[in-house]
Amino acid sequence: MKFYITTAIDYPNAKPHIGHALEKLYADTIARYKRIQGYDVFYLTGTDEHGVKNVRAAQKAGIPVAKFIDKNVEGFKELIGALNISNDYFIRTTNKKLHWPAVHKIWRAFEKNKDIYKKEYQGLYCAGHEAFVTRKDLDKNGSCVDHGTPPEPVKEENYFFKLSRYAKRVHGLIKSGKLEIIPSERKNEILKFLEKKVEDISFSRPRKDLKWGIVVPGDKTQTIYVWADALTNYISALGWGTASSAKFKKYWPADLHVIGKDILRFHAAYWPAMLLSAGLPLPKKIFVHGFVSVEGKKMSKTLGNIIDPIKIVKQYSSADSPQVGTDALRYYLLSEISPTRDGDFSQEKFEARYNGDLALGVGNFLARITSLGEKYLKKPIDPDYGGIKTEIDKKFKAYEKAMDSFNFPLAVKQAQALVAYGDKKINDSKLWVLAREDEARFGVEIARVATILATVAQMLLPIIPSSAQKIFESIGIDPTSKKEWHFKFKKGKSLFPRLD
Numbered sequence: 001m002k003f004y005i006t007t008a009i010d011y012p013n014a015k016p017h018i019g020h021a022l023e024k025l026y027a028d029t030i031a032r033y034k035r036i037q038g039y040d041v042f043y044l045t046g047t048d049e050h051g052v053k054n055v056r057a058a059q060k061a062g063i064p065v066a067k068f069i070d071k072n073v074e075g076f077k078e079l080i081g082a083l084n085i086s087n088d089y090f091i092r093t094t095n096k097k098l099h100w101p102a103v104h105k106i107w108r109a110f111e112k113n114k115d116i117y118k119k120e121y122q123g124l125y126c127a128g129h130e131a132f133v134t135r136k137d138l139d140k141n142g143s144c145v146d147h148g149t150p151p152e153p154v155k156e157e158n159y160f161f162k163l164s165r166y167a168k169r170v171h172g173l174i175k176s177g178k179l180e181i182i183p184s185e186r187k188n189e190i191l192k193f194l195e196k197k198v199e200d201i202s203f204s205r206p207r208k209d210l211k212w213g214i215v216v217p218g219d220k221t222q223t224i225y226v227w228a229d230a231l232t233n234y235i236s237a238l239g240w241g242t243a244s245s246a247k248f249k250k251y252w253p254a255d256l257h258v259i260g261k262d263i264l265r266f267h268a269a270y271w272p273a274m275l276l277s278a279g280l281p282l283p284k285k286i287f288v289h290g291f292v293s294v295e296g297k298k299m300s301k302t303l304g305n306i307i308d309p310i311k312i313v314k315q316y317s318s319a320d321s322p323q324v325g326t327d328a329l330r331y332y333l334l335s336e337i338s339p340t341r342d343g344d345f346s347q348e349k350f351e352a353r354y355n356g357d358l359a360l361g362v363g364n365f366l367a368r369i370t371s372l373g374e375k376y377l378k379k380p381i382d383p384d385y386g387g388i389k390t391e392i393d394k395k396f397k398a399y400e401k402a403m404d405s406f407n408f409p410l411a412v413k414q415a416q417a418l419v420a421y422g423d424k425k426i427n428d429s430k431l432w433v434l435a436r437e438d439e440a441r442f443g444v445e446i447a448r449v450a451t452i453l454a455t456v457a458q459m460l461l462p463i464i465p466s467s468a469q470k471i472f473e474s475i476g477i478d479p480t481s482k483k484e485w486h487f488k489f490k491k492g493k494s495l496f497p498r499l500d
């Protein structure tokens, strides 16, 4: 059972913001969930380092482009660490050993199939998109709908890829569900795009205008244009096109591409067409997420409201509990933001969720159990499902269903419902009184609430991995062990210290 999951690769033209954090986190949560289920997971993320956008940002910073990119890529790697992302590889499109041979190979395959041809092109180029756009992509003022900037008119000779030749086939594959697009709004959006007259797409740019990139094989005057280069990362990272393609044989096709809604067309139309042309199997599923706004406003440099996720992680962590900031941010993004629509980040909501769900929720539930357990329990005890099995099973099933459909807020809700259920059990049984007055009943009741807590920790393991691990440690359980569980309680430091 293998599971190959990818994020889109990011332009390292600036520091990563909270939108980058969200996508990596979605993929990470799914990757961890699949690993728990026993899948052999390969999780890929990385950076898209060629293209006009990166060159311009480097020029603006007054730094040679390679150096500029190297520095910014470090920021993306730092983000991965700060969020506790469990990626198996980080692909950089400037990787000449792994990535470039694959791009050349796929280009040759297009050529062989006569899917590449040269023609004069006149069009509107959006640097934000790294793509030619059409009138449909522009707003009333003639600016790009996604980027808010007017595209530049460009006239040049380029190589074109015969997307038109594949539009119908790709449409059929998506419509039949062979290539699944989630959510259905996005599926319909791409189907509509493929039903209209689909134009061939430019796959190269004159080298004199764009030297920063991979040269077209057999034509030194042209540079392979970013999408033909970038999308190939999903197979180049597995060694396709090199002598060692064992990983490719094992993991391709991708089980899931996680992408933002702005690059749907490239992933759900261009990429499948490219794979068909190259005679390669298609990915199975594409999960398209929305965007994050900040305090109700779109993030932008001009508004100065770009949220740096690394800063948030640092702000809420302490030397005592370095995992708190990481898991607080993971928890917020996964529980508060709608995975398929847009969501909002606000400091106030962030702190309210932290205090409500983490400090006073699961953190407090853990503290209640471990403080009584450590003090009053003489020996380790076994889990006890008496009277609680139905409720636990019901919530766990709902949790799995939510996770399988990438509805993370709904998955988190199931864990929170079990916390409330367990808290009520402690109150109803007056566990702190039993601890002093009725040893036998205390043993039974604490075993039951600890069983609920262990289930909560299982559910939270892909969501807030370090904190869930700490819960397991506090109740004496190794979640990876196949041995029978015995609870042994140890009251440690507060899992989520309350914010004032």
Ligand SMILES: [Zn+2]
Residues within 6 Å of the ligand: 126, 127, 128, 129, 144, 145, 146, 147, 148
């Ligand atoms: Zn644009």
